[in-house]
Amino acid sequence: MRRRLIVVFLVPLVLVLTVLGGAYAWSAARSVQQEFYAEQLGDLSYFVTTARQALLAGRSEVFDGEAQRYRELYGTRVVIVDRAGRPWAPDTAQPVFDGPEIEAQIRLALSGRRGELPQNALPWQFSDLSLVEPVFDGGDVIGAVVMSASVDVPRAEIGRQWLLIVAVAALVIAAGLLVVFRLAGWVLRPVRRLDQAMEAMERGDMDARIADDTGPAELHRMILMFNRMADEIERVVARQQEFALNASHELRNPLNALLLRVEVLAADLGTAGAADVEKIREEGQRMTRILDTLLGFARGAVRDSDFEDVDLSALVARRAEAWRDVAARKGLRFAVQRPPRAISRVDEAIVESALDAVIDNAVKFSPPGGLIELSACGGDAPRITVRDHGPGLEPAELEQASDRFWRSARNQNVPGSGLGLAIATDLLRSVGGRLHVDSPEGGGLRVKFDLPGAGER
Structure with missing residues (x-):
């Protein structure tokens, strides 16, 4: 139940943080990119003014000096191209422009038009920026300024902000987990105490109770x-x-x-x-x-100190002898199969009482002149088996055979109350044993007592 409460509270929290964090991360990335574009456009406008003066004077020393310092400071290269589209710089021997996109922007600028700014993109799609601005003189294009800027700095800034968002989300989730754990503990505390009280009552502690002021008010009625x-x-x-x-x-x-x-x-x-x-x-x-x-x-059930090693073989033989005269009145015979010793650590009186209840049933439902088979076996799984050759039970009736006051519809005319197997089941359970009922081949009913071994207590 704790897991369900955590899921109920945590999943919506994670979904909300994902939606809000994703929206904020995208907004932060756009803001950084737009700020970067604005800075580059401002610097490009300054170089356009200097480039006009250089082109009109036919000398680029002033422009080259400023472009060099700018490049050393920001890592961004600024170059003038003349009306023919050739770079006008002292290091014209080196390649200045690469790629058809920059060449297309230069041609567009020399025709008197400005290129469009790139669209906002995700950080891993945010590539180096190339801007081309035409240089006018009285309405005529006399050249252009090409600026090639690296996006490493803004990309790093976007990554830093995204990491910060992830860290904040992780802290919020951790705080949410702490709150949910404490809330779940507060809500489930009365449920756990209820479970402990029920377990105590199952062990026989009838004084087990729960304080009325435990947990939220909604559970007080259940506790009451x-x-x-x-x-x-x-x-x-x-x-x-x-x-x-x-x-x-x-x-x-x-x-x-x-x-x-x-x-x-x-x-x-x-x-x-x-x-x-x-x-x-x-x-x-x-x-x-x-x-x-x-x-x-009556005083508190059977204690372990009442248990002792019991020879099941001798017990079965003794009870068969005790019932022999009663069985003989219906012409019934007992067949006892037993090893020399079959030891189980139980309360002998309880096993005798359970066995008597089952033998009584076998005598009632066996036809005159029939046979009742009794057997015992030892080892790690001691067992007593009682098998009669009476009418038996249908497969659907076997599960109800040990219910109190249950009797098969075919045997309603036989005297009895339907408590024999139920009493035997309860008696065996009190000493750690189990009772099984099945229909063997050849008809009749077979009842098995599975008992604890000699060293199981």
Whole structure:
């Protein structure tokens, strides 16, 4: 946005300076050229008077002396030509005139007419000046004065003025840049603070606010609306945290009581139901870990200190065993493919909860007698995959599969709320993982958990 503001302010400034500077540069060049022509014409008029006297007297000593001093002083050569067009000077042996243009001007002057002054030109087109003035005596032309002047001096003066114009324009642009940068900073300061406040809120800092007097008055309403929105978000999040804290606290007491009764029941049953009691005990302990995770979310999300190296192979096998009896009621079978070890640094309770949500979906939508495939892989990109052989989803439905409360139109008669994949997606995101859904060959649905490696934290 800063770049846009600079362009918006700077481009018109450069265009205005270019137009005004170009006009002034052209005017300055014309002024220098006209002043130079006027000076040359004035000097030429003086030499015409001296040349008339020399021609009438038949002696050129006075004229030659003045022409010599003039040439030494200004570098401009002045020569008299007689009525026949021949140079009348002491150094007539040297070439005096070169080019058909000067010869044409001499012929025009000897006919009694004056040549026109050259037109104004650009400095690189501004060539040496040759002026020819006829010398009259009582209305008769008795000769002409030829003046050949170098334009190095006026050309240098034009170049100096143009450089001065460029320097002034550069200074004005530099000053404009400074003003634009400061103006852009003043205008964008509340926008940057808004961005920082939004980033802070994304990190969980619900106290992020912006001062109402920041930036121009036009942005004060936007800042006020953001602060009100932040207040409302803080209230909503606070209510959610209070609900999670209360729910987890209220669930812990009956869960502890249930586990205590299980222990009493185990003592009464002895060895007869030891295996079932142990499974109940494991599920109760897992629910305790889930409640602890819920408390962690309510108190400020999961911390890195909660992460540990987890063997995904063992986790997948453990959850498949826990769901085996539920799946068996529909005649479903689990096929677990896993390497000896597949390590990921995550929160084990969160990954278990996400995996349970996906397995629950697979059990719901798999046809009776079907197969649910579970696999885990390690390395630099640990992954858990759950694949069922149910009706699957159409390609257009895959992007909506993880949306809350979304269900395919073909599965409206299956019990459920449409939250399973959405919950799993949120849980995995909290530990730095991602969930992907696709339709494999052969039908069904495949859900992949991409998890952080063992050394990524």
